[in-house]
Amino acid sequence: MLDGIIETLQRPTYPGLLWTHVQLSVLGTLLGILISVPVALAVRNTPLGAAIAVNVGNLGRAIPSLALLAIVFPFLGFGFAAPLIALTALAVPPILINASTGLREVRQEVVDAARGMGLSEGQILTRIQLPIAVPVIFAGVRTSAVQVVASATLATFIGGGALGDLIVEGFSRGDTAILLAGALSVAALAILTEVLFEVLERTFTPKGLKIAQQRRSG
C-alpha cells in the first residue's frame, strides 16, 4: 500500500495537480479577502449595513460547496476560472462575518477617546480599529482557507484538475493507494494551512490584546 502511495506521489503529473490545488486555494482565499474586507470596512460605522453583511455571510455559509461549483459551471465551463470563482464565493462568508464583527467590536470609548484626542477618521481606522480587529479577522481567514483547501478537491468534477483527480481516479480504478495519495495530500495541505494561520494569527495579534485575553480567561 505504502509503495503504491509513494509511487503515485512520484508521478510526473502529481506536482501539477498539487500546484493547481494550491493555486486555487491561495487565489480563492485572497480574492475572498479582497472582496470581504473592503465591504466590512465600508459598513463598519453603520449598524444596519453591518447587520446585513453578517446575515448575508451567515446565509452564505450554508451554501453547499459542490452546489456552488455546479452553479458556476454552466456559465464558465471546464477549466480554472469556474472553480476559482466558486471557491472565492465560498471563502467570502467567514471572512466577511469576522471582519465585520471584529471592526465593530472595538469598544466605543476607545474610538471616542481616539477621536476626541484628534486622530482623523483614517488614523482611527488604521491605528486603532484595524490593529484591534486583526485577531478576529485572521480567525475568519483561517476558517475560510481551510474550507477552501478542502473544497478545492471537488474542482475535479468540473475539470478543475486539482488533487481531487487522484481520489476520483483511485475510486474508479479500485486502487486504494492512488485514492489515499490524493486524500492524504489534501489532508496534509489542510493541516498545513491551519498551522500556518495559527502562527500568523499569533504573530499579528498585538501584545496588549494577548495580555487582555489572558487576564479575562485566567
Next chain:
Amino acid sequence: MIEFRGVSKTYPGSERPVVNDLSFEVPDGEVCVLVGPSGCGKTTSMRMVNRLIEPSEGQILIDGEPNMSMSGTQLRRKIGYAIQQIGLFPHRTIAENIGTVPGLIGWERDRIRSRTEELLELVGLDPGAYRDRYPAELSGGQQQRVGVARAMAADPPIMLMDEPFGAVDPITRERLQDEFLRIQDNIKKTIVFVTHDIDEAIKMGDKIAILKEGGILAQYDTPENILSAPKSEFVSSFVGSDRVLKRLSLTRVGDVDLEPANGYGDNLPRLSNRMSLKDALSEMIGAGAERSVVVSDGNVLGSLTLDAIRQLSGRTTK
C-alpha cells in the same frame, strides 16, 4: 478663555433641544464644572467645545476665536480629552498611549519620552515600572491616572474632562481628586469638567454651571455663591438641603480668625489647621466639646468654638 455664546443643540427628529441657549465664560486657568441631573446636556455641551458634536445654534469661542475656524481634528489636538470609561488603547503600551498626541503633532522621540516620564510621575505612577505595561495589566484607578496623563501629554492650555474619576471606588476617587487639584494648582489649565455629583463640583470647581433638564443654565457662579445664594428652587434642591454644611466644607479651620488657646485644658479635641470647618464641626459634636484647639505641625495656633462656627456659617466668608 472659553466662551459659550447662545449655544443650542437639537437633534434632527427631536422637538426639544438638548442644550438650550447656553451662554457663559470660563476664565483662563480656572476649572468650570458642568453639573446637573441626567438629560441636562452637560456632556453634550462639553463635547461641543472640541466639536465632537456641532452646535445647532450659537458659537463657542476659544481665546476670542470661533472654534470652527480650524478643522475638528486640528482643534482636538490642542485640547486635552479625558472621559469616564477612559478608553485607553488596549493594543498600545502606557507610554505609547500617553505619547499619542505629541506623536501626531510631530514632537521628537526624546521629547515625547521625557514628557511621558514627567507625566507618569506627576500622576503618581513609577515610569520605570509602568511605561511598558499594557492597559489590561493596570487597575481601574491606575488606568484613570494614565487617562489624565494622556490628556495632558501635549501640554494643551485647555482640557475637557467628563467624569474622569467616575469609574473607580470612592476612596480612590477622593485621592485622584486631591491629586488633580494639587496638579492644577501648579499648572493652571483652563478646564471644563463634567460631573453629576454636586459634591465633586463644589470640591473641584472655581466656577460651577448648574444645568437643568433640557440644557438650560440654572445658575453660573462660584461654589460659594451657589451655596449661599441659590437663584432658584431647582438650584437649591439640587444643591441639597445640607447646603449650609456644604458651605462649611469650603473653608479651612486655619483660614478663620481663631481665639487664643492659652489656659484651655488638654481634654479638648485637637484639630489640624487644614481640616474643613465642616469636619471640625463634626469632630466637636462627636466629642461633645464646645471648644477645640487648632494645631499646625504640633504648634498651637488658637482655639475654635462651636459658636464661632455657627456665626461663620451665617456669613459670606472671603
Next chain:
Amino acid sequence: MAVALATVALQSLEPEFFDWVWLRENFSEEVWPAVIGHLYLSLVSVGIALAISLPLGVLVARYRRLYAPVLFVTGFLFTIPSLALFAFLVAAGVGIGPRPVIIGLVSYSLLVLIRNVVTGIDSVAPETIDAARGMGLTNRQILFRVELPLALPVIVAGIRIATVTVIGIAVIGAFIAGGGLGQLIFDGIDRNFPTLVLTGAVMATLMAIFADVALLLVERYMRPWARRARGAN
C-alpha cells in the same frame, strides 16, 4: 419569496441554458425523488448522529478526561475531505449507495454535536443544579428535567450547524451512488445538460438555506429570556 427571486434571477440570466419546459415536465420523475432522497440522507444522518452524541456528550460532560480524546477522534474525522472519506469507505468494502454516505455524514456531524452537547450542559449554572439537588431530585431527574432542557438552545445550535453541513456534504455523496440532489448535478455534467446541473445545485442551496433559517428560528424560540429582552428593546 427567496425561491421566487432565485427563479426570476435565473430566468433573466441565461434563458437559453435553462429548459423550463423540461423542468416542468420531468419534475416529478427526476427532480422530486432526488429531493426526497436528499432529505432522507440528511435527516437520517443527523438523527443517528444525535442519537450517538446525546448520550456520549452527557457522558463526556460528566467524565472530563474523556473529552480530549473524543474531540480528537471526531475532529480528525472532520478534517478528512468528504470525497476522500466516501471513496475510502467504498474501497474498504462498505459498498456503494446510501449506506456509506450516511456513515460518512454521521462522522462529520459527531464533532459539532458532541461539542455542543458538552458546551450546552456546561452552560447550566452550578447553582441551578445545586438547587435542584437540594430540592430532592435524583441525578436522572436533574439530567432530564434541568440540565438537558437548559442546554437545549446550544444543542439546537449544534443541530443547525450539523444539518446544514450534512445537506452540503450529501451532495457529494451522489458520487458513490448515494442519490440525492447531487445525482442531478453529476448526471447533468455527464449528459451535458445544464438545466439538470443548475436544478440540482439550486435546490440543494435552497434546502440548506431553508434549514439554516428554520432552525435559527427554532433556536431563537427556545430562548424566551433572550426573546423578551429583545422585545423590550
